[in-house]
Amino acid sequence: MSERDEQLRQEAYEQVEKHKTMVEADPYRLKYHIMPPVGLLNDPNGFIQFNGTYHMFYQWMPFKTGHGAKFWGHYTSEDLVTWTEQPIALTPSEWYEKDGCYSGSAIEHDGKLYLFYTGNVKDEDGNRESYQCMAISEDGIHFEKKGPVLELPEEYTAHFRDPKVWKEAGRFYMVIGTQNHDEQGRAVLFVSDDLHAWEHVGVVTGSHTDQLDEFGFMWECPDIFHLNGQDVLAVSPQGLEAKGMHYNNVYQSGYFVGSLNYETGHLQHGEFQELDRGFEFYAPQTTVDDQGRRILVGWMGVPDQYEEEQPTIKHKWVHTLTMPRELSLENGKVIQKPIKELETKRGAQMKYEDADIKNEVKQFGGINGLSVELQIDIKKNLSKSFDIEIRNNMRLIYNRKEGLLTLERKSFVNGRTESRHCYVEDLKQLRLFLDTSSLEVFVNGGEEVFTSRMFPDAENTTILFAANGSVTADISRWHLHV
Numbered sequence: 452m453s454e455r456d457e458q459l460r461q462e463a464y465e466q467v468e469k470h471k472t473m474v475e476a477d478p479y480r481l482k483y484h485i486m487p488p489v490g491l492l493n494d495p496n497g498f499i500q501f502n503g504t505y506h507m508f509y510q511w512m513p514f515k516t517g518h519g520a521k522f523w524g525h526y527t528s529e530d531l532v533t534w535t536e537q538p539i540a541l542t543p544s545e546w547y548e549k550d551g552c553y554s555g556s557a558i559e560h561d562g563k564l565y566l567f568y569t570g571n572v573k574d575e576d577g578n579r580e581s582y583q584c585m586a587i588s589e590d591g592i593h594f595e596k597k598g599p600v601l602e603l604p605e606e607y608t609a610h611f612r613d614p615k616v617w618k619e620a621g622r623f624y625m626v627i628g629t630q631n632h633d634e635q636g637r638a639v640l641f642v643s644d645d646l647h648a649w650e651h652v653g654v655v656t657g658s659h660t661d662q663l664d665e666f667g668f669m670w671e672c673p674d675i676f677h678l679n680g681q682d683v684l685a686v687s688p689q690g691l692e693a694k695g696m697h698y699n700n701v702y703q704s705g706y707f708v709g710s711l712n713y714e715t716g717h718l719q720h721g722e723f724q725e726l727d728r729g730f731e732f733y734a735p736q737t738t739v740d741d742q743g744r745r746i747l748v749g750w751m752g753v754p755d756q757y758e759e760e761q762p763t764i765k766h767k768w769v770h771t772l773t774m775p776r777e778l779s780l781e782n783g784k785v786i787q788k789p790i791k792e793l794e795t796k797r798g799a800q801m802k803y804e805d806a807d808i809k810n811e812v813k814q815f816g817g818i819n820g821l822s823v824e825l826q827i828d829i830k831k832n833l834s835k836s837f838d839i840e841i842r843n844n845m846r847l848i849y850n851r852k853e854g855l856l857t858l859e860r861k862s863f864v865n866g867r868t869e870s871r872h873c874y875v876e877d878l879k880q881l882r883l884f885l886d887t888s889s890l891e892v893f894v895n896g897g898e899e900v901f902t903s904r905m906f907p908d909a910e911n912t913t914i915l916f917a918a919n920g921s922v923t924a925d926i927s928r929w930h931l932h933v
């Protein structure tokens with residue numbers, strides 16, 4: 452550990468100590484999501500199961516609630532639900548990363564844990580350099596930095612980052628998010644036989660390539676994985692213009708399904724589909740665990756979108772990760788299901804069977820809460836519209852005729868109503884995960900997901916059901932005791 456590293460660690464821990472009381476006093480602290488102990492969190496990084504334990508690293512700025520020279524914070528878990536804070540994994544201590552140990556991934560090799568991340572460097576005039584770096588650990592907790600393993604190829608600007616590494620047929624592959632000199636965002640593939648020496652393979656896909664027209668000026672956080680016999684590229688392109696109910700956040704996260712040619716790097720793919728319909732979701736990363744599950748976690752935030760207005764800032768922290776979701780592919784669509792381990796944390800169930808909601812606003816005793824799971828199975832729907840109001844702050848509205856599901860929120864910036872939508876042909880089930888200041892809605896077994904922060908009156912736990920027409924549903928609530 453260098454002196455600078457030691458010093459940065461100490462300064463970060465001092466921040467944690469200094470603001471601990473203030474942070475913990477925030478009623479918006481979550482109960483079953485990963486948050487920074489102080490400061491700002493953004494992307495999930497290095498998500499892996501190593502020697503049986505799940506590791507989650509994250510982009511962390513300990514010194515303020517804004518972006519800057521990022522650290523890698525670190526949590527571990529045995530069950531993907533309860534997370535234990537670990538010592539800081541990486542600090543931006545060396546010349547090749549002095550302005551941030553930016554996003555990256557983890558892979559196990561010969562019993563060791565390897566991290567790959569982007570060293571971000573800026574000079575006085577704001578010119579950027581970018582190095583893909585490696586760090587190795589025997590125990591999964593202490594990392595030895597090996598420095599840059601891949602320098603910036605000529606074709607790209609220094610917006611070249613977020614390496615995701617995996618193994619396929621005995622070789623290692625790395626996909627990187629890039630921008631070329633014509634401001635076209637692309638995902639690019641590299642190959643290695645030893646994790647140290649990397650060779651450029653080719654462009655996976657991107658803006659102004661054979662399969663896409665204009666598709667963003669920069670692609671961040673790419674991830675390539677197999678899912679039910681196909682290849683999926685998940686990526687966060689920046690610069691897509693809003694189109695009707697699509698691309699309504701400042702930046703998007705979505706995926707392409709297809710087939711990757713490992714010789715050329717080319718992904719033959721279908722259309723870009725958004726991963727999430729809510730207000731806050733970005734830069735997801737996946738891993739595969741020893742049960743063969745493909746699990747995804749995202750950042751419950753979006754760069755440059757209401758970041759400075761987040762109400763938790765006055766308590767010296769900001770942002771959270773999403774809960775882990777298990778992925779599968781059905782008819783070319785990624786299905787996301789809440790990780791099943793969360794069910795083991797369910798407290799006593801409150802259940803209403805065949806509950807009728809008929810031209811009224813209705814409250815069901817016990818169907819409320821701050822950190823709860825709600826399951827609504829719709830058995831009969833003869834309504835024009837059916838809606839669920841959450842803590843006088845968010846509202847889910849299903850318009851049956853149009854097959855349109857809407858999530859409304861009272862903006863925490865100006866109190867106005869803002870909304871996000873998607874089509875759901877036949878609404879059968881909603882699973883809502885509320886956690887103090889977040890909401891994750893899984894529609895029809897994970898066909899669609901809405902992920903959002905919410906900042907209602909901290910005491911308000913009310914949930915109201917309303918129908919214009921009549922709806923019959925089974926309604927359950929579990930407190931989540933994590």
Ligand code: FRU
Nearest residue numbers: 494510521553554612671734
């Ligand atoms: C995405 C991102 C990454 C980068 C990191 C920096 O949110 O901009 O591209 O590596 O955050 O914190």
